[in-house]
Amino acid sequence: MASFVSAGLIGISLGAQYALLALGFTLIFGILGVVNFAHGGFYVLGGYAAYSCVTFLGLPYPLAVVAAMLATGALGYVFELFVVERVVDDHLATLMLTLGLYLMIGTGIQAVYGPESPQFGFPVTGTLRFAGFYMPLENLVVLAVCLVAIAGVYALMYRTDLGRGLRALADNRQVAATQGLRPKLLFPLAFALSCGLAGLTGALVTPILSLGPLVGEPVLAMAFLTVILGGFGSIIGATVAAFLVGLIEAYSVVYLGGSKGALALFVLVLVVLIVRPSGLFGKEARGA
């Protein structure tokens, strides 16, 4: 029973991380129609940015996390404005551009920091014991920050004019544009928001999991799984599916062992594609 509860807590904590990543990914897809292959790259970049701030600038960790989020967001803004924007309606071209950026980020990190994983630990350590089950404190901190960030994204998307504008663009770009919304202003902002979320997740999670030039790839795969399960472009779908994926992964590690959880998730995705291709909350997904 104790291990059941512990695994559940770990699963929720994982789910919160996946939700932040998947939210960013699905926002860009919903609003711009762009599949951002560099999303995993921004996650890695966020980790290295926080690491550099702590190690070389001596900043306290919370400030480093904020700095990492701002830095990745700024890079995303610039990349959208000057590169992606030029071919934004060509799905294949944007896919290739973001893939190219991902490769350059990976090589850039290797060139600056080397291929080995740097020493980057979480500042809070210890374990919370409560009624027989236990949970590492750093996971709790990450979970709390992730939940606040998710709430922030929801508040931004559903309670502000910027969010309403972004959702309008996602619903129907042409109508939104005739109503006075300017894609050229909002697209880079949306990209910055999404990349900033990936950077935030990286800064938070890499000290616990691991930091290295290649850690972005499995993370990207998890974001893909989540977004297919939740339904493309759906904010609620991405959130719900992320927690589902996190729980399945945590429980399968405990009860099945090894990588069977990832295999089970892949099979689940195939089943969803057969039964309900639009995903759990696919109503908001874009048509062809």
Place this chain on the structure above:
Amino acid sequence: MARFSQFGGEIAAIAILGLSFLVPFVTDSPFVYSTQNLIAVAVTAAFSVYIMLRMDLLTFAVPAFMAIGGYAAAIAGLKGGIVDSFALTALSFIAPALVALPLGILILRLRGIYFVLVTFLLTQILQLLIFETPDLTGGTNGLVGMPATTLFGIELADNRAVLLLAIGVAFAAAVITALVSVWLRREFAAIEENEVLAQSLGLVVWRYKVIGFVAAAGLAGMAGFSLVNMLLTAHPTSFSPQSSVNYIAYTIIGGRGSMLGPLVGATLLVWMSSIFSTHGEFSEGLYGLLIVVVVLAARGGIVGTLAAGYRRLSGQWRAGGSAAPIVGTVKEAAHERG
């Protein structure tokens, strides 16, 4: 997209690969042998990406299908005692094609983005599957000790014979690619130019996408067999998910408008990587940069840009890019296939 003449790219690619059979007889430099062997594998795999790109689909599944083909051939050699090169090549084509068929029917009816993401996941998953099935695939140890392959009963054991087999596989892959792209030329063009229009005029788009996907999977499988035969081992690291972007890079940078593109791209980039192998960690970043340059500045890649330059020099202008010929192509294709 500009093409030389109607089938110029296909003919040129097959001819060049045919001529490359001569290289092992001209030199016996180990550097040339190993590099040409790697190029032969890379070209075969890049053809797989090329076929999918003809339909505006980006595939990350090449390493997955390479693994299926390569392991199928290795297991057939180890456990079934099959050593005939033709049988093994055919097996390495058929095994991944059989996996691709149901998967393609499932995901190619959906929007293109599903295809991209599922192929990405497939490559990640196949690695795990190899680790989870040590009895069949050898797990992390891989499979070693395959018997040497034979051609008409003659054992292909020395370096030259292995290289000749790799060139032979690449040549066969080129012929298959040419046949598919000539056979479905109009359907592919219709899908690439305007899928919605093609569909509205009665072309059953997903059916042709599935045919292309099955062929592409088979080609990747042949590349996997070629790689396993060269390394004398079937090992999960040969089919890493990261390698999928290499094959994409070869095709896009070489040029996706002509069959010469993947050939030129794979040859140049593999050759470059062999020369600068001490700085191998930077090759991916270079590929990334070149992909960005191609997308923003030189849509046709190396081959397309050179061809456009040549046409401009020789003054052969051809009108292109208007809607009328596209509708014509789509209508023609829809009419013929019903």
